[in-house]
Amino acid sequence: MRTKYVIGNWKMNLNFKEASLLVSELDKIQLTQDVKMVICPSFTYLHPLINQLNQSEIMVGAQNCAENEKGAFTGEVSSSMLQSIDVRFVIIGHSERRALFGDINEKIKNKIVQALNSQLRVIFCCGETLPERESGNYRDVIKHQLNSALQGINESQMKSIIIAYEPVWAIGTGKTASPEQAQEVHLFIRQELATLYGTDCAASTSILYGGSCNAENAKDLFQQPDIDGGLIGGASLKSHDFERIYQSF
Ligand code: PGA
Numbered sequence: 001m002r003t004k005y006v007i008g009n010w011k012m013n014l015n016f017k018e019a020s021l022l023v024s025e026l027d028k029i030q031l032t033q034d035v036k037m038v039i040c041p042s043f044t045y046l047h048p049l050i051n052q053l054n055q056s057e058i059m060v061g062a063q064n065c066a067e068n069e070k071g072a073f074t075g076e077v078s079s080s081m082l083q084s085i086d087v088r089f090v091i092i093g094h095s096e097r098r099a100l101f102g103d104i105n106e107k108i109k110n111k112i113v114q115a116l117n118s119q120l121r122v123i124f125c126c127g128e129t130l131p132e133r134e135s136g137n138y139r140d141v142i143k144h145q146l147n148s149a150l151q152g153i154n155e156s157q158m159k160s161i162i163i164a165y166e167p168v169w170a171i172g173t174g175k176t177a178s179p180e181q182a183q184e185v186h187l188f189i190r191q192e193l194a195t196l197y198g199t200d201c202a203a204s205t206s207i208l209y210g211g212s213c214n215a216e217n218a219k220d221l222f223q224q225p226d227i228d229g230g231l232i233g234g235a236s237l238k239s240h241d242f243e244r245i246y247q248s249f
Contacts, residue, residue, distance in 0.1 A: 005229035006246045007038040008236025025239035031057045061089030067110035079118035093125040095168045105148035130169035163207045164231040170211025179220045186226035215244035
């Protein structure tokens with residue numbers, strides 16, 4: 001049995017009042033043991049929102065962390081800082097970070113190591129761009145992203161890694177991968193994990209879909225055998241939409 005997740009990636013949205021209100025609305029949703037809910041607000045809101053959720057089943061993650069442990073890195077936030085305020089998850093390798101902030105595979109690998117050293121669970125994102133999909137090379141791209149990010153990670157550490165397949169052409173575009181397209185890649189990722197870590201590890205790793213996932217399409221996506229939930233951007237900013245996505249399971 002794999003853990004199912006519905007994870008909200010709030011990106012750089014909401015002021016603090018709006019964020020706190022959204023959390024109090026989400027906290028009214030009836031959660032089940034089988035499907036975990038995680039929200040990933042901006043760094044500045046992590047601590048107060050974790051306090052606000054201290055009686056709640058909802059867990060909190062960060063959207064990024066530093067690739068270094070500590071020191072003279074102005075503006076950076078380390079994984080141990082996150083751990084020290086009870087952050088449980090961190091998104092690493094999101095395509096926006098790759099495209100806009102120079103998060104190349106090597107950096108991503110370092111961030112994963114830091115996060116695991118701080119006992120954070122990693123939500124590792126991978127996915128191809130539109131030209132890579134159209135060229136038919138998308139499997140090679142994803143394989144390369146997986147292999148370079150997971151270099152040096154052992155089977156026991158894999159228990160702390162969740163994979164999010166996020167085709168770049170589907171993120172924030174309203175263009176979702178069809179359930180069949182997503183399932184094909186999720187199965188491919190699972191087979192790659194089996195090659196790297198064996199079938200037990202592959203079978204127990206949660207692989208989430210992200211990219212214009214919403215209340216309308218979540219059910220069909222989540223019904224696919226290798227899709228274990230969603231990493232949700234835009235639709236995680238409204239409690240009603242996020243609740244409907246959660247209930248799609
Ligand atoms: P989206 O974003 O749901 O708005 O497409 C998903 C993501 O970037 O994680």
